[in-house]
Amino acid sequence: MSDQPASPVPSAPQPVMSTPRRLDIEITARCNLRCRYCYFFDNPAVPYRDLDTATWLRFFDELGACQVMDVCISGGEPFLRPDLPELLAGIVRNRMRFNLVSNGALIDDAKAAAVAATRRCNYVQISVDGSCADTHDVCRGPGSFAGALRGIRTLQRHGIPVAARVTIHRHNVRDLPAVARLLLDELEVPAFSTNAASELGSFARHADQIAMTVADRELAMRSLVELKERYGGRITANAGPLADAEYWARMETARRQGAPAFSDGGRLSACGCVFEKIAVRADGAIVPCSMLAHLELGRIGRDRLAEVWRSAPELVRLRARQAIPLQRFAGCRDCAYAPYCTGNCPGLAYSLTGEIDRPSPDACLRLFLEAGGAIDGRAARISPGAEVAE
Amino acid sequence: MKLGDRPLANPDVVLREEYDDWAVLFDPETANAVGINPVGVFIWRLLDGRNSVEQIAARVADGFDEVPGSAPEEVRAFVERLAAGGFVGFAATGATP
Numbered sequence: 120m121s122d123q124p125a126s127p128v129p130s131a132p133q134p135v136m137s138t139p140r141r142l143d144i145e146i147t148a149r150c151n152l153r154c155r156y157c158y159f160f161d162n163p164a165v166p167y168r169d170l171d172t173a174t175w176l177r178f179f180d181e182l183g184a185c186q187v188m189d190v191c192i193s194g195g196e197p198f199l200r201p202d203l204p205e206l207l208a209g210i211v212r213n214r215m216r217f218n219l220v221s222n223g224a225l226i227d228d229a230k231a232a233a234v235a236a237t238r239r240c241n242y243v244q245i246s247v248d249g250s251c252a253d254t255h256d257v258c259r260g261p262g263s264f265a266g267a268l269r270g271i272r273t274l275q276r277h278g279i280p281v282a283a284r285v286t287i288h289r290h291n292v293r294d295l296p297a298v299a300r301l302l303l304d305e306l307e308v309p310a311f312s313t314n315a316a317s318e319l320g321s322f323a324r325h326a327d328q329i330a331m332t333v334a335d336r337e338l339a340m341r342s343l344v345e346l347k348e349r350y351g352g353r354i355t356a357n358a359g360p361l362a363d364a365e366y367w368a369r370m371e372t373a374r375r376q377g378a379p380a381f382s383d384g385g386r387l388s389a390c391g392c393v394f395e396k397i398a399v400r401a402d403g404a405i406v407p408c409s410m411l412a413h414l415e416l417g418r419i420g421r422d423r424l425a426e427v428w429r430s431a432p433e434l435v436r437l438r439a440r441q442a443i444p445l446q447r448f449a450g451c452r453d454c455a456y457a458p459y460c461t462g463n464c465p466g467l468a469y470s471l472t473g474e475i476d477r478p479s480p481d482a483c484l485r486l487f488l489e490a491g492g493a494i495d496g497r498a499a500r501i502s503p504g505a506e507v508a509e
Numbered sequence: 510m511k512l513g514d515r516p517l518a519n520p521d522v523v524l525r526e527e528y529d530d531w532a533v534l535f536d537p538e539t540a541n542a543v544g545i546n547p548v549g550v551f552i553w554r555l556l557d558g559r560n561s562v563e564q565i566a567a568r569v570a571d572g573f574d575e576v577p578g579s580a581p582e583e584v585r586a587f588v589e590r591l592a593a594g595g596f597v598g599f600a601a602t603g604a605t606p
C-alpha cells in the first residue's frame with residue numbers, strides 16, 4: 120500500500136498505462152500573432168479550423184472517465200476563445216487540472232479572474248523571447264513584448280502561477296542574461312524554460328533570418344550554462360541549447376571515461392511522451408504530439424480515446440521506436456557517442472529527414488562537433504548524474 | 510486515529526489505475542498525487558465511511574495471501590498518511606445505519 124509520490128514513467132522497456140495521464144490540447148487554430156518560427160502554423164498536413172464548445176465539453180467528459188489528470192491548453196492562442204471559461208469549467212467538472220500556453224497579449228483582468236476562479240490552474244506559460252521589444256518583437260511582431268509583459272503582470276495580480284518560455288534564435292542569443300534578469304529578478308517569475316526556434320511550421324519560411332549558426336548555438340549554450348549556475352533550477356530545458364549543453368556534457372564525460380552505455384543509450388529512446396501523454400489538434404484529430412501533427416491516430420467524438428491510446432498502429436509503432444538500435448544508421452555506426460545517445464526528438468527527425476524512425480540531426484553531438492562546434496565542460500557540473508568533464 | 514474510526518475517501522480525489530493494478534490517487538484541488546499498490550487500491554475502495562479501519566484490515570486479511578498480524582496497524586498508518594495528505598476524511602460518529 121505504498122504511498123510514495125507518483126513515480127515518473129519507468130525506463131524502457133516501458134509498460135503502457137491504460138489511459139494517458141496528460142493531454143496536450145490545441146483548443147484553437149486562431150492566433151492574434153504570426154510568429155516567424157511558430158511550430159503550429161504553416162503545416163500543410165493540418166486543416167486550421169476550430170471545434171465548437173459542445174464537442175470539446177463532451178471530450179472533456181471522456182477525459183474524466185479516462186481519469187486523465189492534467190491538460191495543457193494551447194493553440195493558436197487559447198485566450199482568443201470567448202468560451203474559454205466554459206471550457207475550463209468542463210475541465211474542472213471532470214476533476215482535472217490544467218495549464219495554459221499563451222502569448223499573453225489578450226489576457227485582461229476579466230480573463231485572468233476567470234482562470235483564477237477555477238483554482239485548478241497549474242500555471243499559465245507566457246512566451247517571452249527578449250528583454251526588450253527589439254529582441255522580442257523581431258520574430259513575434261510589433262507590440263507583442265508589451266502584450267506579454269502586460270499579460271504576466273495581470274496574471275500575477277490575480278495570484279495565478281506564471282511560467283515563461285524563451286525561444287532562442289539568432290536575434291536574441293546575445294540577450295539571454297538580460298532576459299533572465301527581466302524574468303527572474305524584475306518580474307519575479309519563479310522559473311522559465313528554454314528551447315530553440317526549430318525546423319517546424321513557419322520556421323522554414325524564415326530559416327535564413329532566424330536559424331542559429333554553430334557559433335550562435337555555442338554562445339547560447341555557454342550563456343545558459345552560466346545563467347543556470349547563477350539561478351539554479353529556475354532555468355530549465357527539455358530541448359534546445361541548454362538541454363543539449365547538459366546532455367552533451369554527460370555524453371562527453373562518459374566517452375572520455377569509457378563509461379558503460381547509458382541505460383537508455385544506443386537506441387532511439389529519446390521520447391518518452393508516447394508512454395504518458397497524447398495530443399489533440401484544434402480540428403479534433405488525435406495525434407501523438409504537436410511535433411508530429413501530421414500523424415492522425417483518430418478523431419475525437421468518433422474514436423474512443425482509450426482505444427486510440429492502446430492500439431492505434433502508429434502509436435504502437437512510435438512506442439516500439441525505442442528499441443531501434445542506433446547501429447542501424449550509417450552516421451551512428453562508428454560514433455563514439457552512440458552508447459550514450461538517445462537519438463533525439465522524433466518530431467524533429469521527421470521534420471528534418473522526412474522519417475520518424477531516425478535520429479534527429481538537430482541534436483546530434485557528432486554533427487555539431489564536425490561543424491566546428493565545441494561543448495562546455497561546465498554543463499556537466501549542473502547536469503545531474505554527470506562527472507565533471509576534464 | 511483509532512481502529513474503530515470509519516474513514517471516508519475525499520470524493521474529489523481521482524483513483525487513476527495505471528499499470529498492473531497499481532494506481533495513483535490524485536487530488537485536483539491541491540495537485541497532490543500518491544502512487545498506491547494493489548492492496549492500497551483495495552483499501553481505497555473500502556473507504557466509504559461505513560467500514561472501520563479494523564473491518565478494512567479484516568477484509569485485507571481475507572482478500573490477500575500471507576497478510577502479517579501487523580496488518581491492522583499498517584492499514585491504520587496508511588489511512589492516516591492519506592488523511593494527512595487530504596485524500597481521506599472521517600465519517601461523523603453514528604453516521605452508519
Ligand code: SF4
Pocket residue numbers: 150151152153154156157158159160194195196221222
Ligand atoms: S508561436 Fe504561438 S503566439 Fe506565435 S503565432 Fe504560433 S501560436 Fe501564435
Ligand code: SF4
Pocket residue numbers: 445450451454455456457460461462478479482483484485486
Ligand atoms: S552520430 Fe549523432 S545521433 Fe548518431 S549516435 Fe552519434 S551523436 Fe548520436
